[in-house]
Amino acid sequence: MQLSRIMNKISHLLDDLHKYSLKVTPVRLNILNILLESDKPLDSSSIKLILNRYGVKADRATIFRTINSFSKKGLIKEVNLGESKMRYEYSGRQDHHHLLCQRCGEIEDIYNCKINLWEKEILNTTGFQIRHHDIEFFGLCRQCQKYE
Numbered sequence: 001m002q003l004s005r006i007m008n009k010i011s012h013l014l015d016d017l018h019k020y021s022l023k024v025t026p027v028r029l030n031i032l033n034i035l036l037e038s039d040k041p042l043d044s045s046s047i048k049l050i051l052n053r054y055g056v057k058a059d060r061a062t063i064f065r066t067i068n069s070f071s072k073k074g075l076i077k078e079v080n081l082g083e084s085k086m087r088y089e090y091s092g093r094q095d096h097h098h099l100l101c102q103r104c105g106e107i108e109d110i111y112n113c114k115i116n117l118w119e120k121e122i123l124n125t126t127g128f129q130i131r132h133h134d135i136e137f138f139g140l141c142r143q144c145q146k147y148e
């Protein structure tokens with residue numbers, strides 16, 4: 001990675017921590033970076049594995065605490081895909097949803113969400129003001145359909 005890109009990324013991470021009044025620690029910086037870079041929501045044990053690979057030492061409790069404080073402040077979001085574990089992703093991403101394959105467990109992001117049109121209609125007909133929606137899709141990926 002180019003030095004200027006690295007500098008930009010670090011300053012973005014520092015800005016985020018600052019904005020949410022979180023003190024900068026190596027564990028916080030690294031966890032935030034991992035979630036920022038990931039193209040799918042991660043659970044805490046995957047985060048721990050990646051931290052280990054980066055050579056960052058953090059025990060389970062520290063990771064849990066960090067994730068919790070990020071999530072409470074809204075810096076990251078919980079993603080519940082009906083598994084026994086919770087996953088997390090960076091909040092500042094464009095509206096998107098997930099396709100979870102129930103056979104191989106592969107997760108894919110989908111964009112181009114049209115639910116905001118439905119939200120407008122709901123507002124018009126019921127007067128209810130929707131702040132956010134939380135929708136995931138479950139089924140079979142293209143590959144797995146061959147085996148069913």
Ligand SMILES: [Zn+2]
Nearest residue numbers: 101104141144
């Ligand atoms: Zn699959």
Ligand SMILES: [Zn+2]
Nearest residue numbers: 095096113115
């Ligand atoms: Zn949406």
